[in-house]
Amino acid sequence: MSGDNQDVxxxxxxxxxxxxxxxxxxxxxxxxxxxxxxxxxxxxxxxxVALRESEFVAAFEAVAREVSIPLRQRGGNLSFLDVALRxxxxxxxxxxxxxxxxGQP
Numbered sequence: 001m002s003g004d005n006q007d008v009x010x011x012x013x014x015x016x017x018x019x020x021x022x023x024x025x026x027x028x029x030x031x032x033x034x035x036x037x038x039x040x041x042x043x044x045x046x047x048x049v050a051l052r053e054s055e056f057v058a059a060f061e062a063v064a065r066e067v068s069i070p071l072r073q074r075g076g077n078l079s080f081l082d083v084a085l086r087x088x089x090x091x092x093x094x095x096x097x098x099x100x101x102x103g104q105p
Contacts, residue, residue, distance in 0.1 A: 012039065012048030014059035025084040032057055032078040038085055 017039050022030070036053050039060075043050040051059065057078065064071060070081040 009047060009049045012043035012046060012050055014039075014051070014056060014063050017042055018060065018063050021086050022080075022083050023086050024082060026082050028084045029072065029079045029081045030083055030085060032060070032080070034085070035060060035080070 021038060021042055022035070036056055039056055040050045042048075050056070060080075061071065061078070063069075064080055069083055072079045072081055
């Protein structure tokens with residue numbers, strides 16, 4: 001049944017997402033909500049099935065701890081420090097010089 005495999009979609013992992021969409025930028029922070037919104041869009045663009053938000057948060061937090069990305073918890077809000085989403089502004093700043101992007105300082 002060769003046609004059956006065409007309908008299989010792979011799970012978008014937090015590790016793959018982090019490698020593809022998150023990069024180091026000193027002095028910038030990204031909220032967990034912003035990451036999850038971007039993660040869902042990334043999964044859709046890649047044809048992946050997205051994790052539920054709670055699963056994504058736990059998985060991304062584990063990745064962050066593994067690679068020493070600082071975290072900040074204020075009440076129910078979790079932010080990741082010194083990272084930004086990789087977008088056109090991020091790439092322009094990384095090529096053209098230092099600055100803030102991809103989050104809220």
